[in-house]
Structure formats: C-alpha cells, structure tokens
Amino acid sequence: MTLQDLQKIVYDAGIVGAGGAGFPTHRKFSDSVKQIVVNAAECEPLMMVDHHILEKHLQALVDTLNVLLDTMGADEAIIGIKGKNMHLLDSKIVASLAGTRVSIHEIPDIYPAGDEVVLTYETTGKIIPEGAIPVMVGVMVINVETVYNISKALRNGEGVTEKYITIGGDTKEDITVKAPVGIKIRELLETAGFGDLDGKAVVNGGPMMGKLVDLENDVVTKTTKGLLIFPETHSIIQRKRMPMSMTLKRASAACCNCTMCSDMCPRQLLGYDLHVHKTLRAASHSEVTNTESFLQSALCCGCGVCTVIACQQMLDPQAISMEIKGSLAKHGLKRTNNKAPEHVSPYRTSRLVSSSVLIDKLGIRKYVKDHVERRDVAFDPSRVYIELKQHVGKPASAVVKVGDAVKVGQIVAATAYEDLGTTMHASISGKVAEVNDRFVVIER
Numbered sequence: 001m002t003l004q005d006l007q008k009i010v011y012d013a014g015i016v017g018a019g020g021a022g023f024p025t026h027r028k029f030s031d032s033v034k035q036i037v038v039n040a041a042e043c044e045p046l047m048m049v050d051h052h053i054l055e056k057h058l059q060a061l062v063d064t065l066n067v068l069l070d071t072m073g074a075d076e077a078i079i080g081i082k083g084k085n086m087h088l089l090d091s092k093i094v095a096s097l098a099g100t101r102v103s104i105h106e107i108p109d110i111y112p113a114g115d116e117v118v119l120t121y122e123t124t125g126k127i128i129p130e131g132a133i134p135v136m137v138g139v140m141v142i143n144v145e146t147v148y149n150i151s152k153a154l155r156n157g158e159g160v161t162e163k164y165i166t167i168g169g170d171t172k173e174d175i176t177v178k179a180p181v182g183i184k185i186r187e188l189l190e191t192a193g194f195g196d197l198d199g200k201a202v203v204n205g206g207p208m209m210g211k212l213v214d215l216e217n218d219v220v221t222k223t224t225k226g227l228l229i230f231p232e233t234h235s236i237i238q239r240k241r242m243p244m245s246m247t248l249k250r251a252s253a254a255c256c257n258c259t260m261c262s263d264m265c266p267r268q269l270l271g272y273d274l275h276v277h278k279t280l281r282a283a284s285h286s287e288v289t290n291t292e293s294f295l296q297s298a299l300c301c302g303c304g305v306c307t308v309i310a311c312q313q314m315l316d317p318q319a320i321s322m323e324i325k326g327s328l329a330k331h332g333l334k335r336t337n338n339k340a341p342e343h344v345s346p347y348r349t350s351r352l353v354s355s356s357v358l359i360d361k362l363g364i365r366k367y368v369k370d371h372v373e374r375r376d377v378a379f380d381p382s383r384v385y386i387e388l389k390q391h392v393g394k395p396a397s398a399v400v401k402v403g404d405a406v407k408v409g410q411i412v413a414a415t416a417y418e419d420l421g422t423t424m425h426a427s428i429s430g431k432v433a434e435v436n437d438r439f440v441v442i443e444r
C-alpha cells in the first residue's frame with residue numbers, strides 16, 4: 001500500500017482525531033514521520049474510553065501500527081500509557097512486542113500527560129517547537145481510538161459511525177458505551193439509564209477541558225469522549241458557566257500578579273515562552289499595547305493547570321487564554337516569533353501535577369469509582385443529526401438531499417479531498433429528513 005492509498009482509505013472512512021482534537025487523520029500521514037506516538041495517557045480524570053479499547057483490542061492496534069510504520073517508512077511506534085494502567089494490557093501481547101518496532105512506554109501519572117507537547121517529550125525526549133506540529137520533529141501523535149478506527153477502515157473499509165463514550169461523574173456507576181454518531185446527547189443518557197438530570201449539568205469531555213452540554217441541541221460527534229454529570233452547584237460547572245465579562249472583572253479585581261499560573265504551566269516548563277499571567281493582566285486591565293501578551297495565547301493547550309492548580313485567587317487564566325486563542329484563530333492572526341525551546345525548566349520535575357492532586361483540587365474524589373464497566377447498550381435512535389463540522393478545517397457539504405434513502409455507513413457529506421476536512425457517514429439506515437447548515441438529519 002502506498003502512502004496515498006492509506007490517506008485515501010482514512011479520508012473515505014472519515015477518521016479524525018478521536019481524542020477530542022478532531023484533526024483529519026489522513027493529513028497527519030507523511031514520509032517525514034519517523035516515530036508514531038500513540039496517546040494512551042487519557043489523563044483527564046474519570047475518562048476510560050482509550051483504556052477499554054486497549055484492554056480489548058491491543059492486538060488490532062499493534063497490527064495497525066505495523067501497517068502505518070511500513071506505509072510511512074517510519075522507524076518505531078511507541079504506545080505511551082501511564083504505569084498505573086499497564087495491568088489493562090494483555091501481558092502475552094506485551095511480551096510479544098520485545099524486539100519489535102512497537103513498544104510500550106510507561107509515562108508518569110501526571111496531568112496533562114496527553115498534551116501532545118508533553119507526551120512527545122515524555123516518550124521521545126523531543127520538544128515540539130513553539131507553534132509547530134509534531135511532524136516537524138519527525139513524530140506523529142495519534143490517539144488510541146483513532147488507531148482503532150484505522151484498523152476497522154483497513155480491515156473492511158468501515159467509516160466512523162460509532163463513538164466510544166464514558167458516562168460518569170455524580171452517578172451511581174460509571175460506564176463506557178458505544179453510541180451512534182449523531183444521536184442526541186439527552187437521548188443517549190436516557191437510553192443508558194442516566195436520564196435523571198434534575199439539578200445536574202453535563203460536561204462533554206473531561207472536567208478540565210470539557211465543555212458544557214446543551215441538552216436540547218448537542219449531539220454525539222466523532223470527538224465526543226466523555227459525558228460527565230455534576231451537580232449544577234459544583235465548582236467545575238460554575239466555572240464553565242461564568243461569562244467572560246465576569247471572568248475578566250474578577251481578574252482585574254483580584255490578580256496579585258504572583259506569576260504562579262505561568263510558573264506551573266506545563267508548556268512553559270518545557271521551555272515555551274508562555275506567560276499566561278501577562279495575558280490575564282493585559283486582557284483584564286485593557287493593556288492593549290503589548291501585542292505579545294495576547295499572541296502568546298497561541299501556544300496554550302488549554303489544559304487548565306493555571307486555573308485549577310496554580311491560582312490561589314480562584315481566577316481563570318485558562319478561560320481568558322483560550323478565549324484569546326480562539327479569537328486569534330478566527331481572525332487569522334499568527335504569532336511570528338516562535339522559537340524552538342532549548343532548555344527544559346530545572347523546576348519541571350518538582351512542578352509536575354499528579355493526577356491524585358488534580359482530583360482533589362477539582363473536588364471530584366467522591367466521583368472516582370473503583371471500576372468502570374464497558375457496557376453494550378442498544379441505542380436505537382429514530383433520528384440522527386450528522387454534524388457537518390466535527391473536525392478541524394472546512395465543514396463538510398452534504399452529498400445527499402432530502403428524501404434520499406441512505407444505508408448505515410454511506411457517505412452523506414464530505415469536504416473536498418484537497419481541502420482540510422473529511423467525510424461523514426450515516427450512522428443509521430433511513431431517509432434524509434433535513435439538510436441544513438449544521439446537520440444532515442436522517443430518520444429511520
């Protein structure tokens with residue numbers, strides 16, 4: 001198989017980064033890749049999707065990695081997993097990897113171990129330059145579920161129609177389910193037995209980086225990884241609900257310029273020129289003359305360590321930094337003085353944030369269960385809403401029209417192959433009921 005064949009198969013299958021980023025995977029393949037780093041860190045508390053896939057499908061993942069290595073001419077694949085989760089891996093398969101190009105690398109139980117800059121450093125010792133992508137240091141970072149989706153596409157041309165999702169938080173039990181892409185989140189929770197949401201709010205993603213769910217409108221996409229339920233009054237929900245105007249007012253009134261938010265930043269600790277306290281001061285004090293204070297937000301990964309761990313004034317530098325980062329992207333503004341870090345901070349080791357500390361700081365210890373069950377739930381939605389933009393890049397355009405009969409797995413929308421984007425598939429068989437700017441709606 002050529003690199004071009006592989007790219008086309010993965011584009012046709014609609015595969016994007018399943019860990020939450022949504023970058024079209026076929027665009028990551030390159031003959032410049034020398035090392036594939038599989039992101040099995042799953043470092044946001046309460047999430048169990050990747051671990052369940054690793055537990056059940058490790059051999060399929062290894063086989064797929066070998067195909068990727070051959071096709072790209074890469075040297076090795078490294079599965080980066082926390083030592084505490086090694087027991088989930090089939091020991092016979094792990095033993096069989098000795099001396100092969102695929103290896104397992106134990107990473108420390110820190111947050112954010114899954115940030116691609118941190119993960120690349122922990123697994124390869126390389127630091128991705130500021131503003132660069134991993135391939136610039138010969139690395140491709142790929143999520144566990146993304147590799148699994150590639151394995152299905154290679155095996156039988158299967159497109160992405162289902163998504164693994166952990167449901168947990170303030171619940172009697174936590175489970176991981178496989179749900180059709182496009183099902184309404186409220187319907188998914190009700191069918192799975194989590195429909196009693198009185199006084200609760202739902203976060204799509206982890207407690208650190210996830211977003212609040214709009215239960216009336218939000219649907220499962222290819223990047224939905226966790227649905228975490230918390231009381232409305234929990235600080236996680238309160239913080240995510242706070243309007244930016246209030247976040248800025250609080251910062252203006254209470255920031256003491258202690259610089260702890262910058263000092264604890266995982267990317268700054270790897271040498272990035274990222275000083276989020278300056279961003280926060282500039283934004284909250286309307287100091288608009290120093291553009292660098294704003295442009296450096298492009299280097300932020302939104303991990304939230306500055307907010308949850310560092311700031312003793314309970315301010316939210318993460319939200320301010322990410323708001324500015326989003327605005328920069330929207331207006332096409334780029335930072336032009338990016339550098340390749342030369343030194344890791346000598347304080348890095350002592351400032352790494354353990355998962356256990358994070359859980360306590362978030363106030364979610366009581367929600368951590370001993371066991372998260374992988375459960376087969378028969379989802380049978382009568383309607384699915386296939387979003388046209390579930391990925392980084394250009395939205396897909398519908399290739400079907402109202403009234404068309406479609407079969408599960410059929411492509412219903414696509415971004416042109418030359419553009420950054422992907423394809424979308426029907427997740428149920430039925431008729432196209434509606435096509436609008438956001439969705440292709442399919443009715444059973």
Ligand code: SF4
Pocket residue numbers: 261264265266267268274276299300301302303304305306307317318321
């Ligand atoms: S969210 Fe805060 S700690 Fe995380 S990368 Fe951005 S500035 Fe650094």
Ligand code: SF4
Pocket residue numbers: 254255256257258259260261262277280310311312313314315316317
């Ligand atoms: S840690 Fe909080 S108080 Fe200190 S500089 Fe950062 S935002 Fe201001």
